[in-house]
Amino acid sequence: MKIASYNINGIKARAATVRDWLIETAPDVAILQEIKTIDAGFPRELFEDLGYSVETHGQKSFNGVALVSKYPLEDVVRGLPGAQGAGRNGADDEEARYIEATVVGQKAVRVCGLYLPNGNPAPGEKYAYKLAWMARLRARAAELLASEEPFVMAGDYNVIPQAEDAARPEAWAKDALYLPETRAAFRRIVNLGLTDALRVRTQAPDLYTFWDFQRGAWARNDGIRIDHVLLSPQAADLLEDCQIDTAMRAREKPSDHAPIWVQLAA
DNA sequence: ATGGTCGCCGAGCGA
Numbered sequence: 001m002k003i004a005s006y007n008i009n010g011i012k013a014r015a016a017t018v019r020d021w022l023i024e025t026a027p028d029v030a031i032l033q034e035i036k037t038i039d040a041g042f043p044r045e046l047f048e049d050l051g052y053s054v055e056t057h058g059q060k061s062f063n064g065v066a067l068v069s070k071y072p073l074e075d076v077v078r079g080l081p082g083a084q085g086a087g088r089n090g091a092d093d094e095e096a097r098y099i100e101a102t103v104v105g106q107k108a109v110r111v112c113g114l115y116l117p118n119g120n121p122a123p124g125e126k127y128a129y130k131l132a133w134m135a136r137l138r139a140r141a142a143e144l145l146a147s148e149e150p151f152v153m154a155g156d157y158n159v160i161p162q163a164e165d166a167a168r169p170e171a172w173a174k175d176a177l178y179l180p181e182t183r184a185a186f187r188r189i190v191n192l193g194l195t196d197a198l199r200v201r202t203q204a205p206d207l208y209t210f211w212d213f214q215r216g217a218w219a220r221n222d223g224i225r226i227d228h229v230l231l232s233p234q235a236a237d238l239l240e241d242c243q244i245d246t247a248m249r250a251r252e253k254p255s256d257h258a259p260i261w262v263q264l265a266a
Numbered sequence: 267a268t269g270g271t272c273g274c275c276g277a278g279c280g281a
Contacts, residue, residue, distance in 0.1 A: 009281085010273045034281090036274060061274045118281060158281095212281085213271040256272075256281080 001071075001105040002026070004245075004261035005113070005154040005227055007033040007210075011066075015043055017253050022050055025245060027261055028070045029103055031113035033156045035064035042066065059096035065113045065155070066099065073101040080114070082136040097133070107266040109235065110144060110151035116158045119176030127176050130158070134185040141192055141230075150235035150266065153194065156257065157228045159186045161196070164205065165225035177226060195236040197229040197262045198244070209244055210257050218249055227260050238264040 004027035008014040011032070022030065030052070035042060039058040047054045052068040057078040067073055080098035097115040102108055114137065119130030137153075144151045160178040163169040172178035190196060198207065208223025217223065231239060241263040249258045 013273060034273090062280070120281080215270060 001028045001103070001107075001109060001264045001266040002261055003029040003031070003109075003111065003152055003154065003229070003264065004259050005031040005033070005156075005229060006248075006259035007115070007156040007227060007255060007257035009034050009255040009257065010036040011042060012037065013253065014255060015046055017248075017251055017255070019046055019050070020251075021245070021248055021259065022047075022052075025259070025261070028105065029111055030068045031111065031154050032066040032068070033064075033113065033115040035066050036061060037064060055099060055101055057096045057099040063096045063115055065097060065115050067101050067111060067113055069101075069103050069111075071103045071105050073103060076101045080133065080136050080140060082139060105266050107150065107238070109264065109266050110147075110149055112140070112144075112151060112153040112155075114153065114155035114157070116156060118158050119182070122174070122176040122179055130176060131181065131185055134182075134189065138185075138189045138192065141189055141194065145192060145232060148234060149232075150238060150264075151232045152229060152235055152262065152264075153231075154227075154229040154260075154262075156226060157186065158226055159183065159228070160224050160226055161186055161228075165208075167206065167208065167220075167222045167224070172224070177224065190230065193233055194230040195233070195239070197231050197236075197239055197242040198225075198260065200236070200239070201242045207244060208246075208258075209260055211249055213256050218254075227257055229260055229262050231262070235264060235266075238266050240265055
């Protein structure tokens with residue numbers, strides 16, 4: 001089972017790019033972030049015509065996540081549990097940043113798609129929201145771990161885990177993506193027993209998933225690694241490969257992110 | 267130090 005994560009930065013502007021990517025790389029499951037539309041505005045037919053089932057958790061203009069899968073998507077949960085003031089609109093968050101479903105191939109895999117808050121400027125309300133969201137994500141991971149079923153927690157974490165995950169780490173010293181407290185919160189999630197799929201496959205330098213549209217960041221390979229695939233122990237046992245589709249960043253009408261994918265024996 | 271680029275939509279925010 002090939003599972004890919006891709007922050008597409010707006011489905012309306014990215015429809016053709018995403019379609020080409022699906023045809024060329026043929027993931028069984030794609031986890032999409034920043035669809036930037038309400039559910040009714042999502043072009044389901046684009047995916048259904050390629051043989052995918054579609055589940056969305058959208059929002060007007062901002063955020064929004066989706067799961068598309070060649071296998072049925074079962075037991076869908078929209079919204080990360082544990083928000084203050086939960087319950088409105090049937091979701092656990094004002095911002096649409098989380099979706100979860102079970103995909104049954106050769107084995108059943110719980111797939112969690114997330115778009116973690118950016119958190120800038122830090123300190124401030126937005127940074128506090130980011131840290132609180134990370135604590136909730138950790139709690140959800142702990143719940144899922146208790147089930148001892150394989151799960152994949154993938155998406156745009158908006159976290160640069162270590163200095164080697166940025167071309168110019170010094171430029172991010174005061175940024176919410178790289179502050180020590182951010183990295184500590186990320187480690188607290190990983191240290192529950194999750195595996196950073198890319199880092200167990202390779203220690204190669206200059207592996208990034210995001211290059212800013214500004215200042216010619218892509219041309220200078222001035223990137224950061226912020227899109228991650230974390231695996232439960234039972235999923236890590238099934239890991240066969242993990243790669244970043246870096247070439248997608250060089251396309252016409254690219255997102256500012258590149259996809260990352262894992263191949264699981266599932 | 268500033269401004270540089272995108273996508274959402276139709277001004278300005280978020281990244």
